Ligand SMILES: CCCCCCCC(=O)SCCNC(=O)CCNC(=O)[C@H](O)C(C)(C)COP(=O)(O)OP(=O)(O)OC[C@H]1O[C@@H](n2cnc3c(N)ncnc32)[C@H](O)[C@@H]1OP(=O)(O)O
């Protein structure tokens with residue numbers, strides 16, 4: 001299995017490398033090889049970006065050509081058995097020895113072992129290691145180091161290195177995630193990635209970057225990329241589920257009628273059409289976030305890190321919500337396909353196991369929403385002091401006078417409604433924190449007592465951002481479209497707004513003038529819109545343009561030959577090679593004869 005995966009992985013990266021194709025195509029072709037992920041994903045997904053983001057030009061000149069030409073194969077080893085979220089708590093140490101101009105890497109105890117890095121188990125021979133940097137007896141916190149862990153000729157682990165595979169997981173089982181321990185392992189001083197901080201030959205620590213968190217830059221980059229990856233993953237799942245729902249006929253609502261396509265059931269449309277909308281919403285939001293990210297990078301190149309906190313807050317909540325929505329909606333696609341959706345050959349289980357992992361890696365859902373909440377509360381307090389708000393928080397101004405937003409169910413009205421919910425929930429958090437402090441709690445305890453509300457406020461802020469960006473970008477992009485295309489894409493963006501308005505009626509009742517009658521109108525509009533979208537449903541998923549080789553699904557292939565493909569896959573199962581398994585003769589027959 002591992003050998004096959006590595007072969008496929010190399011064909012994928014070297015073949016495409018030779019063709020010089022860009023990453024979106026690389027992603028699609030990669031999907032033609034793997035239902036889960038490539039053992040080389042971390043090499044291009046984090047090892048190379050970290051060299052670019054954390055190395056000096058001189059260090060890049062040394063390491064980047066080796067990495068891009070696959071002369072070295074890398075991964076990113078930050079998480080340890082004992083710590084993943086709390087980076088400042090990482091236990092692996094890198095202590096500078098000025099007498100030899102080397103760092104000595106140590107994993108002091110079992111919980112210090114690096115754990116999880118993709119490709120670390122058997123594939124990578126180098127890795128980026130986050131370790132607590134000590135020099136002259138002072139700890140300067142986690143810093144990135146490039147470390148060779150295996151001999152590039154023999155692939156044997158170097159002396160002082162303990163490395164291996166962590167074992168089977170819910171998914172990602174083609175990624176040989178690994179563990180790594182160091183026993184007084186020495187690396188040259190130059191292997192500290194020195195763009196943001198340096199250690200001179202005599203061991204003097206020199207902070208280069210003004211913002212202490214630039215070390216975490218790779219995580220921001222990957223979080224930004226993951227929003228786009230989620231749109232792509234969900235688009236595949238809903239393509240499978242909608243095509244299957246057009247083929248599958250089941251039940252007989254009217255005695256004299258043939259069994260209908262299950263796609264004609266309103267409940268099936270309710271399950272699936274939000275998935276199409278959400279794939280579009282996340283794709284457009286990811287492009288907007290990428291443009292925000294590149295803008296902040298440009299500012300930082302000019303030495304201005306003022307916009308980094310807002311980017312961290314945005315990338316954190318959008319990564320959390322996009323991965324959470326995608327996991328839930330891919331599972332919804334599986335539910336919509338009945339028993340056959342549970343077949344591995346449908347590819348829905350693999351898509352789900354991939355998506356649900358993203359809810360955790362690159363920053364756990366709750367932890368990242370609390371990061372965003374930290375920024376929201378700070379912004380509220382700055383607003384109270386009369387300071388200007390950042391662009392994505394401009395809506396907070398409307399909450400100043402405390403008046404309730406009047407509800408109107410136009411798309412702009414619904415977007416304003418979500419702004420009001422976000423502003424109201426952030427304000428409620430600030431009030432809760434202040435109440436606890438007035439009752440004698442210190443700030444940290446008051447914050448902890450409010451974290452359930454803070455996670456909700458961050459989700460509300462994120463939903464408001466997605467709704468606004470989706471609506472605005474749809475308006476901008478459809479301006480030049482034919483009336484027919486514009487109408488269908490407007491239907492999808494309106495469906496997203498109506499769906500989430502109905503999901504959040506409690507909040508809208510609390511923070512806007514929404515009434516019972518308004519809710520009835522929303523429900524009626526939503527159901528009518530499902531019926532309008534139905535005739536275009538298959539066309540909309542065909543427009544995602546996934547080849548069968550990329551979908552890898554018995555249920556979602558373009559030709560609709562579902563039952564034939566299910567049977568073809570079943571007959572390939574090893575158990576079907578012989579009519580009688582030898583277990584019958586070894587165990588079942590003796591049991592039937594009372595001889596066990
Ligand atoms: C293709 C890719 C496949 C990917 C496979 C998977 C790869 C991985 O999973 S790699 C490992 C990923 N690990 C993580 O994401 C760990 C998540 N944890 C974290 O990000 C941090 O520990 C965190 C922020 C949650 C908490 O850390 P902590 O030191 O307590 O930070 P905290 O005290 O809350 O914040 C300190 C300041 O830094 C800021 N900050 C924190 N993180 C960042 C960041 N990434 N960027 C910018 N600023 C940041 C905070 O906003 C805060 O600013 P301020 O004090 O002005 O409010």
Ligand SMILES: Cc1cc2nc3c(=O)[nH]c(=O)nc-3n(C[C@H](O)[C@H](O)[C@H](O)COP(=O)(O)OP(=O)(O)OC[C@H]3O[C@@H](n4cnc5c(N)ncnc54)[C@H](O)[C@@H]3O)c2cc1C
Pocket residue numbers: 042076077078079082083084085086115116117118172177357360361362363364365366367370
């Ligand atoms: C498939 C997969 C691939 C991965 N690949 C890599 C990789 O290549 N390289 C790498 O370095 N890492 C990798 N990781 C590790 C991943 O980054 C961590 O698992 C992730 O950051 C979560 O950290 P944790 O496991 O310590 O969870 P924890 O933080 O221990 O989470 C456990 C629970 O504690 C809660 N919690 C933690 N802190 C707080 C808080 N402050 N407030 C409230 N609740 C809190 C969480 O919300 C969660 O409910 C991978 C993980 C997976 C699943």
